[in-house]
Amino acid sequence: MEDEKSFSDICGGRLALRCRYYSPYCREFGLSSARLSLCSLTAVTCAVWLAAYGLFTLCENSMVLSATIFITILGLLGYLHFVKIDQETLLIIDSLGIQMTSSYASGKESTTFIEMDKVKDIIINEAIYMQKVIYYLCILLKEPGKPHEISRVVPVFQSAKPRLDCLIEVYRSCQEVLAHQKATATSL
Incomplete structure (x- = not known):
């Protein structure tokens, strides 16, 4: 199932959120910003x-x-290849992990994968930016030897900077997948 909704970024620019539900435990979210x-x-x-x-x-x-x-x-050419990001994608699979992909205007892609056993939680955090409070989605990573401590915070959708309403939709869906993953991990 695929769903596409329109949102805006923190500056008022248009963003398109594409949600793909491959299964109840595998979801992909793509945020596309305005083209050059x-x-x-x-x-x-x-x-x-x-x-x-x-x-x-x-x-x-x-x-x-x-x-x-x-x-x-x-x-x-430098701007198109290293700076201008057209689309950011978050793919979450409960048994494998989370993959974040950034697609640049030049066609270059940058991908980061985080194994699910390293993920502690996904949260919406807030920050002060240019005299405004902005919200961003981030992944909390566990400390390898200490599961109750956080080793790193990985922000998601850094370039698009979506507003809170968009982040809440992605957050809720990610929490459903994480809840299933935690339930299956405790039953084993």
Whole structure:
């Protein structure tokens, strides 16, 4: 079963949450943010190139124009490959673990997997960001020798920064999977 809902991020931008329920104990959540706007990209590129042309007319050195074009193209490629994340995905399987994937605008993907026996809980935490209180979903990891202590906190959906209503939906579904996993672990 697949479900798609529209939410907004902390800045008011549009986010699409795609929920896939493969089974009662395997769920995938994908948050897609707005794609790179061609209008804003063109406006920034034109502004940089016009400034370079103005500098060229002052110093009459063609290297200024060549360097500006080269730096602009490299900057754009770097932004698309290392910064702009189009989609973040959280896959939770009760018997295996949690996989987080970030898909960049260039097509590059970054994946992190956390084994389920290392997961203590999934919570919604709050933080102060730019004079606002924001909420974020995070995974609490157990200390290997001490199951009651937390070794690390791994934030989820860092790039998308969804609002609380979106996080609550993902949180509730993850808690259902974790509850089943804990119930089967205690029955063994």
